Amino acid sequence: MRKIWFAAVGLAVLYGCGSQPSKDEGKAGVEERTPAAAQPAPAQPQPPVSTQPVRPAQVQANPLKDPKNILSKRSVFFDYDSDRIRDEFRPLLQAHGKYLGDHAGAKMLVQGNADERGSREYNLALGQRRAEAIKRMLALMGARDAQIDAVSLGEEKPRCTEQSEACWAENRRGDLLHSGEF
Amino acid sequence: MNKRAGGCILPPRMIRTLLHLLAACLWLASGAARAQLTIEITGGGGNQIPVAVLQFAGEAVLPTSITDIIEADLLRSGRFRTQYAGGVNPLPTEPSQVNFGDWKTRGADAIVIGGAQRLPDGRFEVRFRLFDVPKQTQLAGVAYTLSPAQARATAHRIADVIYEKLTGERGVFSTRIAYVVKQNGRFELRIADADGQGAQVALASREPIISPSWSPDGTRLAYVSFESKKPVVYVHSLTSGQRHVVANFRGSNSAPSWSPDGKQLAAVLSKEGGSQIYLINADGSNVRRITQSAGIDTEPFFSADGQFIYFTSDRGGSPQIYRMSAAGGEASRITFDGGYNVSPRLSVNGKSMAFVSRHDGRFQLAVMDLESRQMQVLTDTQRDESPSFAPNGTMILYATEVGGRGVLAAVSADGRVKQRLSVQAADVREPAWGPFLVN
Numbered sequence: 001m002r003k004i005w006f007a008a009v010g011l012a013v014l015y016g017c018g019s020q021p022s023k024d025e026g027k028a029g030v031e032e033r034t035p036a037a038a039q040p041a042p043a044q045p046q047p048p049v050s051t052q053p054v055r056p057a058q059v060q061a062n063p064l065k066d067p068k069n070i071l072s073k074r075s076v077f078f079d080y081d082s083d084r085i086r087d088e089f090r091p092l093l094q095a096h097g098k099y100l101g102d103h104a105g106a107k108m109l110v111q112g113n114a115d116e117r118g119s120r121e122y123n124l125a126l127g128q129r130r131a132e133a134i135k136r137m138l139a140l141m142g143a144r145d146a147q148i149d150a151v152s153l154g155e156e157k158p159r160c161t162e163q164s165e166a167c168w169a170e171n172r173r174g175d176l177l178h179s180g181e182f
Numbered sequence: 183m184n185k186r187a188g189g190c191i192l193p194p195r196m197i198r199t200l201l202h203l204l205a206a207c208l209w210l211a212s213g214a215a216r217a218q219l220t221i222e223i224t225g226g227g228g229n230q231i232p233v234a235v236l237q238f239a240g241e242a243v244l245p246t247s248i249t250d251i252i253e254a255d256l257l258r259s260g261r262f263r264t265q266y267a268g269g270v271n272p273l274p275t276e277p278s279q280v281n282f283g284d285w286k287t288r289g290a291d292a293i294v295i296g297g298a299q300r301l302p303d304g305r306f307e308v309r310f311r312l313f314d315v316p317k318q319t320q321l322a323g324v325a326y327t328l329s330p331a332q333a334r335a336t337a338h339r340i341a342d343v344i345y346e347k348l349t350g351e352r353g354v355f356s357t358r359i360a361y362v363v364k365q366n367g368r369f370e371l372r373i374a375d376a377d378g379q380g381a382q383v384a385l386a387s388r389e390p391i392i393s394p395s396w397s398p399d400g401t402r403l404a405y406v407s408f409e410s411k412k413p414v415v416y417v418h419s420l421t422s423g424q425r426h427v428v429a430n431f432r433g434s435n436s437a438p439s440w441s442p443d444g445k446q447l448a449a450v451l452s453k454e455g456g457s458q459i460y461l462i463n464a465d466g467s468n469v470r471r472i473t474q475s476a477g478i479d480t481e482p483f484f485s486a487d488g489q490f491i492y493f494t495s496d497r498g499g500s501p502q503i504y505r506m507s508a509a510g511g512e513a514s515r516i517t518f519d520g521g522y523n524v525s526p527r528l529s530v531n532g533k534s535m536a537f538v539s540r541h542d543g544r545f546q547l548a549v550m551d552l553e554s555r556q557m558q559v560l561t562d563t564q565r566d567e568s569p570s571f572a573p574n575g576t577m578i579l580y581a582t583e584v585g586g587r588g589v590l591a592a593v594s595a596d597g598r599v600k601q602r603l604s605v606q607a608a609d610v611r612e613p614a615w616g617p618f619l620v621n
Contacts, residue, residue, distance in 0.1 A: 109411070109412075111411075111412075117545070117565075118501075118522065118524065118538075118540070118545060118567075119481065119494065119501075119524040119525050119538060119567060119568075120392050120393070120567065120568070120612070121392075121393060121436060121437045121450070121480045121481045121494070121524075121525070122478065122480055122481065122494055122501055122524050122525075124392075124406075124413060124434060124436050124437075124450075124457075124480070125434075125436075125450065125452075125457035125478040125479075125480045126478065127434075128433065128434045128452045128456075128457050129456070129457070129478065132433075132452070132455060132456070149412075149432060149433070150433060150452075151411075151412035151413065151433055151434050152412075152413065152434040152436075152452075153390075153408065153412075153413075154392075154413070154436075156390035156392065156408060157390070157408075163586075182411055
């Protein structure tokens with residue numbers, strides 16, 4: 001149990017920035033970042049008193065909400081008029097796909113979005129295609145078809161409302177919502 | 183025909199400005215101002231018919247000036263030039279009281295006279311007559327009995343009669359438009375008269391509403407609402423306010439479009455993966471798929487005879503407009519010019535198609551003559567969307583953006599007459615021009 005937890009923390013550190021859409025992050029220098037907390041200090045021998053390790057209280061943070069956990073990252077970004085999953089988002093989808101695979105009762109809503117240029121209905125279909133691309137990737141990573149509903153919000157719910165390429169890039173997006181979040 | 187003779191105290195342009203100022207004052211005084219669309223005419227057509235609309239005798243008894251509305255309707259169509267009609271005393275109500283020679287000198291080809299009076303039961307009677315000035319003959323004469331609330335509608339009816347008699351085409355002043363207003367994070371589906379007045383809210387929501395589509399008899403609207411966090415197609419009865427879900431399948435449900443007989447809808451569903459076109463009965467039953475492509479198929483629109491469905495598809499690599507039999511089968515490509523042609527909407531006579539075409543990064547309203555396949559770009563704006571023809575085919579209503587705000591605009595099918603309709607401090611989008619009234 002503890003090993004899994006440490007591994008999860010490690011993964012979270014490794015992929016903590018996974019949802020940022022910047023292009024140049026990703027492979028740089030991740031090897032060095034071994035989490036310091038993974039090595040508990042050895043107990044000193046102290047004869048007069050006896051000590052026992054106290055297990056941490058079982059306040060297990062919800063991995064889906066824990067900002068250190070990759071599962072708290074929920075957005076996948078796309079190129080213009082494209083539904084191709086960029087490599088930088090594979091670890092994120094792998095983690096969510098595995099989570100769904102491990103939790104048979106969990107459900108997910110994938111919402112696809114598009115930037116505002118062009119026809120609303122065509123953009124709705126584009127958002128749908130993005131949501132379905134995410135769903136397919138999650139299924140490859142272990143999720144079951146029935147767990148995931150892929151829908152589109154088209155250009156109707158922009159996260160950013162300025163007319164700039166940076167803003168449009170932020171709106172070409174798929175969002176992953178877990179049970180209780182939709 | 184176009185001679186402009188003496189008799190006018192003020193030049194027509196100044197009169198028009200004064201009329202607009204007067205209209206603006208009335209509009210400000212109305213109290214319902216925030217709900218109204220204001221219309222600005224930004225271009226004019228050539229070869230306009232000069233018509234004089236005289237104030238109706240006794241019209242002050244009415245809650246609103248009928249002749250102002252008639253004149254505004256005629257002007258807005260771009261087909262008429264209104265002649266200064268003041269300085270006549272007493273106002274004629276009978277043919278014998280009209281000095282045709284004088285109106286001929288003033289340059290009017292047609293003249294409208296009328297009268298209004300209160301009836302003992304609290305209602306009103308309005309009569310009008312339309313004359314051909316050169317021929318000195320009556321072209322139309324109608325009497326209406328109306329409640330105070332029907333004054334505007336009566337004015338639009340009269341304008342329709344005048345329009346039809348003088349142009350030979352049916353008028354659209356009595357029709358209605360639907361559109362969506364986004365304001366303070368709220369979405370409202372509104373229905374207004376074709377002149378933007380008398381807006382009523384059919385549906386208010388915190389979530390987006392898109393793609394309103396009028397049933398052919400004008401009593402129902404189909405639309406897409408995101409109120410359940412995903413797109414779902416509804417049919418909404420405007421008379422009862424009742425609505426029901428037509429398509430709420432797994433995935434997305436969108437782009438409803440009525441068949442001409444009003445019995446079924448074409449809509450886009452993704453329940454089998456991918457956005458594909460289906461036919462659905464208006465009650466939501468009998469769902470069957472009619473497109474089978476690996477790409478996006480969306481924005482279906484029936485031809486007026488119900489034989490064909492025009493739609494947008496990226497099956498050829500870029501979004502283009504295609505046509506297929508409404509029974510299904512092969513599709514043929516209609517647009518080839520440019521890399522982005524979407525949102526096909528046909529005129530009722532089936533001869534022309536309005537659509538949105540991207541050129542140099544600008545999304546512009548265009549029309550295509552379906553026989554010659556010639557296309558013409560009608561606007562010089564950047565972000566045109568959602569075209570729809572007036573039921574007589576003369577004007578195309580669409581959404582565009584001006585100063586970062588969504589506005590509605592209309593342009594004549596030949597591109598010469600342009601109007602802009604806007605609501606103060608709100609984003610207006612998704613217009614749909616309704617059908618002729620059935621009565």
